[in-house]
Structures are given as structure tokens and as C-alpha cells.
Amino acid sequence: MRDKSIFTLFLVIVCFVVTWGVFYPNFSILITSFQYKENWSLANYQEIISSSLILRSTWNSLYLSVLTVIGSAIIGTSMAILFHFLEFPGRKVFAALAPLPLLMPPLIGVIAFIFLYGESGILSRTVARTLALSAPPWRLNGPEAILGVHIYSFYAFFYTFVSTSLKQLDYSLLDAARSLGARPSQVFFRILLPLLRPALIGASLLTFMNSMASFSAPYLFGGGTPMLTLQIFNAKVNSQWELAMAESVILAFISIVALLLLTRNQEKTIGGSKGVSLTSRHTIENPILKTLLLFIGIIAVTIILLPPLTLLLISFAEDGKWTMEILPPSYTMANYLKVFSSQNFLEPIYNSLIMSALGAGVALLFALPASYLFTRTSFFGQKALVILTMVPWALPGTVLGISFAASFNSPKFFNAGIVLVGTFWILPILYFLRTLPLVLRSTQANLEQMDENLENASRSLGASFFYTLRKITIPLILPGAISGTALAFATAMGEFVTSVIVYVPNSRPISIEIASQLRAFHLGNAAVYGVLLTIIIAISLIIGRRLASSGSNYT
Amino acid sequence: MVIKPIKKFGKYISLLVIFFTFLSFANCKKDSRPSLLIYSPHGTELLEVMKARFEEKYPNITVRFLDLSSQEIYDRVKLERSNVQADIWWGASAITFSRAAEEGLFEPYRPSWADKIPENSYDSQDRWYGTFQTPEVIVYNQAAVQNEEIPKDWDDLLDTKWKGRLIIRDPVRSDTMRTIFGAMILRQWHVDQKPEAGYDWLRKLDANTREYTVDGTVLLQKLARQEGVVSLWDLPDVASAINRQKLPLAFSIPSSGTPLVIDGIAIIKGTPQLKLAQDFYEFVNTEENLLIAARDFYHPPLRTDIDKTKLPEWLSKIDIKPMPLDQELYKNNIQDWMRYWDSQIRNQNNR
16 A cells, blocks of 8 residues: 555656656647647648658658667677677776767867868878878768767667666576577577667667757768758748747657657566676687687777877867878967866866756656656556657757747746746756656666566565665666766766757856857867866766666675 | 665765755855846857956946857747846847847847948847948968969859869858858849849859858868868958968958848847946947957958048958848848758759
């Protein structure tokens, strides 16, 4: 009986937050999409259906997102498995550096990409000059470029989710299969992959939605490839706000269908983990295989590290000097000195740290009960709640920011009289809503992997609900929750598109500082902030990793 | 199986407590002086200078600003209509301003220098006034373009020798480029009142274009790095990149005439400190401050009563022939033209 009232309390809190923060502001998007010149109308949808450009954009967004998921899944999962099961020299370094691409700072990270892989980039020029070509053999442009940038930035979701999941697998199942004579490929496909299913589904969802809603990569590297997010942006610039909203509805709809398809038959995971982590890490003895793996590892880490290293180069290069050379012709500390000597230089860093910590911290506190409700119970409207919590992640940041700001800029009945526009609080709240799906999915993946009988056993042995929660459930899902929170924090630290709509003078985040340095052509200064941001996020991911592994201390 | 109690949980809680403590500090640093909030795309450096000068003159006032692009400012001001935040919007093209004025976002104000502003450079109902005039220019890489090759007029850009060497800022999202493209259509409009001749011109331009970049910063970087060697852009940005950032670029003013984009200022409707906003409005348009903006930030002033001899040398040296633009025609059609360009011309000719 007492359980029930606790569940009800959880449910009321979750419902309130979702209704107030997601349903209410985003419902206006749906309403607006059915309006044309202030009348109810289907005109926007008719325009979408009759426009070959918009249809082509939708198709491009869809197939590129599917390819992004496949590519990220292959790379992220195989890296996680490789680093988990095999012991070879340098493994720890590789494993620690693998999620680094998550850290590429906004805007200036893109410049780093251009300076590296672009036509006049370090790599392109090196190749062109070595082979004595008049032009580099590739251009960082078009659908392939979008796909490349997407996979580079999103495989970390798979890597993080699968790594966390692997730490808590029930390895006795694998050993049993092996001793019964299963071939390694059979163990992989029949045992390991099904066990990793919750993690893979969670990561696929986040990657697919993020890729559908991705704006910067198509905008910067698309070379005119029509994509749905770009059409939304163009419609907005052309003051066709209703059309932009209708296109956003289509975009969100596709993401929601993907969510429903991916989670359609979530049968109980067979052989859920008992939290017994008996990792038998195989040491590679074969010298050829050892060298090969080391080689692959070095190449992977080089590819991962090149963009941040290019950023570091830009931060030490003199503005305007590095034009025709492969590497900067001269190095200077001037950019760092200029940034460090400006009197307000810590302010954007400090603002971003506080707002991201708040956003991610509240997301953690919220995700623990919410994930429990979503996986361990079933109630009327559960699916709708699950979908709604994911909506802020599935929408383009600009749309989310504008619809949220429009809903909270004056006291109304539905926003409970709370005015957020013009206050410090709107950004932490948006960071919370936007990054909640990361924590939620990561926690849920962990929870789904766990055997429910552990909790049942505890209860039947007389432990109270809270005692079970505190001693069994939370310790078991904390690794997932914490690694999700670290992802959320990193995402919030680099957030730009939503922030630019609603920040106020005393909540000016670091991404805005980078943008304004860039607008004034201070590439070097922007790069200094980019480097600082990268360092901060790297530290936070390392701390998250430490906390997550200390949380899963079972014997 | 034994599960160790999570010792770290207390640590997480204490971490959270620390963050909240920090936060309370963050909200403490409020200034008690009345403050003025400016939205402006003119860049932090110009804004810092004007802030310092204004605060010197009005020691009881503090000026705060948000450095945003004019499109971002437009979105914000519209959003904040029922909860007004900013007092002044300083900087956007006349087109953007007249759109915002028609949507009722501005408080009318007639500045003391109103009659010193040329025709068509202000709102007839005083809702906004022009401050700077921004000429569009042809910009090229000095190291890669020979003296005799330098394109001197618009039509020079269509020469096939530039095929694959032109690089242009994506016009759909840029007021500067929309103005240039619109001007190219309007230039030939008088023939048959149709955009077709202009479309043909743009088609040939597209055939020479290697890439459309996402913003001015990337455009000028790519020009300096010779991914392309010729482009079109506005004078203040180009001059600033050449003189302040030392990029190896140079520019020429199209000889047949170039569109001048009027850049303006307006007071946001609903500001609680109208008088203060008006003071700032007047202040940044005094001769002294306009000369600073011209000398250090390359914004040619619009006021006709500025002493020509005091203008910076670079500005008095160049010869700008304005290209007349039919503002009404432009405003009513530019969206359709850009949509046509986007779907029928972009990238159709060089792949």
C-alpha cells in the first residue's frame, strides 16, 4: 500500500514537470502549425507536401540519420567492446580518450574542423603537397561530410552507454555459452548483443533524434544539401513562422515514430544482470594481433584527437598570419594573455559551469524516480510521458528555445504565473529539459539490464521499499545515471543555439563569448575559450567516470 | 553477494550544496545603479568603447549590452514584447527595422539630428533612424589576384576565368547578401518589370561560385586561405579584417554603383526608461562618436552634417557611387526572389 502512494507521488511530480515544461510550451508549436494568416488551416502541411525541396530535405534528414545511427553504433560499440575485453598496451589511455569528441566546443570547433579537413586544412594540404596535386583530393562538403561529422560527434553516445553496460553484465552467461561449445561469433550475436540491447536502444534513440535535429553540421558542411532543419531555419528567416512550426512537427513526428519502433516490444531482458561483475579481461598474447590492435587504437585515437589539437594550434597562432602554410608560421602567447587579462574573462566560464551543473544535477535527481516509473511500473499514459520527456531532445534547439520563451514571457494561467524570460533561471531550466533525455535513457538502459528479482528478493526478505531503493536499486543504476549526467553536463556546457535566444547579461554562457569573439574575427581568442571549455568538460567526464566506477563496487 | 553501501552518495549531495552556494553568490553581484540594456550586432569592442564613454558622461547609469546578430535581436525583441527587456536596438538593416516597426516593436522618437539624415534612411513615423551607411564591396585575396585582373564592377565577376574561384556567403541567411542579390535583380528590373534578367545574372554568378559559406567569419578566413579568391561582402567587416586582423585581402568598390545598406537605431516599445534610452540614442550619434565609429570600426556615418575634413583618411579617399534601390519593390519581393534562387539557381550550374 505504501509503495503505491510513493509511486503516485513520483508520478505526480513527473507529470507536473512534463506538463509544465514540455507539453505546455511545445503544444503551441502544434497549434501554430495548423494556422495560416491567423486562421485555422492545413495550408502549411499542403505546402510541405507540394514542395519537392521540403520533401527532399525530409528524406535527406531521415536517411542521413539512419546512416549516422548505424555508423556510430558500429564504431562506438566496437570500441567499447575492444577496450573492455582485451588487455593491450595503452588500453587505459585509449579508453579514457574515446568519448572526447563530445567535447568539441561550439562554433570554434567547426573552425578547427575546417582548418584540419577543409580544402585549405592541415591534412588536406599535406596530402595535396605530398602527392603534388594542385587541389586536395577531397572537399569537406556535402552529405558525406555531414555524415562524417555526425558520426564523429555522436559515436560517444554508443561508447558511453555500451561501456557502462558492459561493466555490469552477467558474464556467467557468456562463460556458460563458451563452455557449452558456442563459437565466439555465436556468443557475440546470441548472448552479448541481446544483453546489450537496452544500452544500444538508448544510444540509438539519442543519436537518431540528435541527428534529425542537428543544425550545425548540415549548415556548415552540407554544401547546400537540403535538410529539414535548414528548411525550418530558412522558413523562419523568411518570416514564415507557421511553416517553420509545421516542419518542426514533421521532424518531431519522425523522431517519435523512431522511438515507438525502437521500443515497441520491450520484453523483459532474459537473464538480467545480477550485478555480478566478473570481468575476465583477456590479455592478448599473440604478438601480431597485439601490434595490430595497438595500431588500430593509435589510428582511432589520432583521428579523435586531431580536431582538439588543431584547436590548440589556432589558440597559439597569430590572427591573420596562418593562411597558406600547412602549420602556423609562428606561435604566440598573445591570445592567452589577451583573454586572461580581460577583466571579465572568468564570467562566461563561471556562468556556464553553474548553469550546466544545475541543469544536469536536477536532471539526475529527476531521472532516478522517472526511470524507475518508466521501466518498473506500468500505468495509463506511460508511453505518452516517455515520449514527452524525449521531445526537447528531438526538436531543433532554436525551436525549443523560442517556443519555451514564448510560453514563459508573461504570467498566464498555464505557466502558473511564472515569468522566466529575462531571468537567470530560464537557461538552467532549458538545460535541464534538453539534457534530461541523456540521463533518463542512460539510467533506463541500466535499469532494464538489471534483474528485477534482486529488488523482489530484498522486499521478500523484509526490507522496506526505501531500504531496497537505497541499498539495491540506486547503487545498481548509479553508474548509468552518473555517466548520463556527465554527458548532460558536457552537452549543456557547449550549448549555443538555445542559449542565444534567452540568455541575459548575468547568465552569458561561454558559447556566446566564443560566438562574439568569432564575429569580431578574433579567431585566436575564440580558440582560447574553446580550449578552456574542452579542458573543463574533459575533467568533468573523468570525474564522472571515477564516480560511476566507484558506485558500482560489487563483490 | 554483498553490495557495499554507496559511500559516495554523501559526496554528491555535498557537491550539489556547494553549487547552490556558488549560485547564491552569482545572484548577489547586482549593481544598484539604473541600467540600460542595449541589443547590438556592432561587436563588443565598439560597444565597450561606447559604454565607457556613456558611463563617463552619465556616472549614475550603467550600460549593459548583448552582442547578437540582427536576426537574433529581431527574434528576441519579438519574443519579449510582453515582457520588455532591452531599451535600445542598435544595428540592423533598414529592411529588418521597417519590418520590426510595422510589427509595432518600436517607440517613436525624433532625434535632434533628424533633418540631417538623407531621404529614405529613416522611418516616416520616427520609429527608427539610420546611423551608418554600409557600402557593399568586391573583396579579393591580394596575393592571389594580379593587379590587372582585379574585378572592378559587378559584371566582371561573371567572367569565366573566375569559375570555381568565387566564394560567397550563403545569401538566404544574410541581409548583406540579400541586398546585393536584390540589387542585381532590381538593376535590370526596368527592362520588363520582371526578375528574369536578374535571375540570369545570378545563374552566371552561381556557375562561377565554388562554395556558399555560412557566415562572414568563415568567408573571410577561406578567402585569406585561398579556398576562393574573390567574393562580395560589406565594407566595415572587410576593412576590419584587413586593418585589424591583417588578413591579406583588399577590396574594390563596384564602379557602376553599389547598394548602400542603411544601418539604424531604434527604441524598444515599452522600455521603462524612455528618457535614458533617448539619451543613449542621441549620444551614439553625436559627431564625436560617429567619427570614432568611422575611424576605429569602419562604419561610414549617415549624417550629412559631419565635417568631411574630420573623416578618417581611408573613408575620404574612396569613391562610393550609390546604386539607388527601390525599397518598396525590394521589400515586397525579396522573399520570393530568394526562394526562387534557393530552389532553382543555387548549385544548378557547376556540378
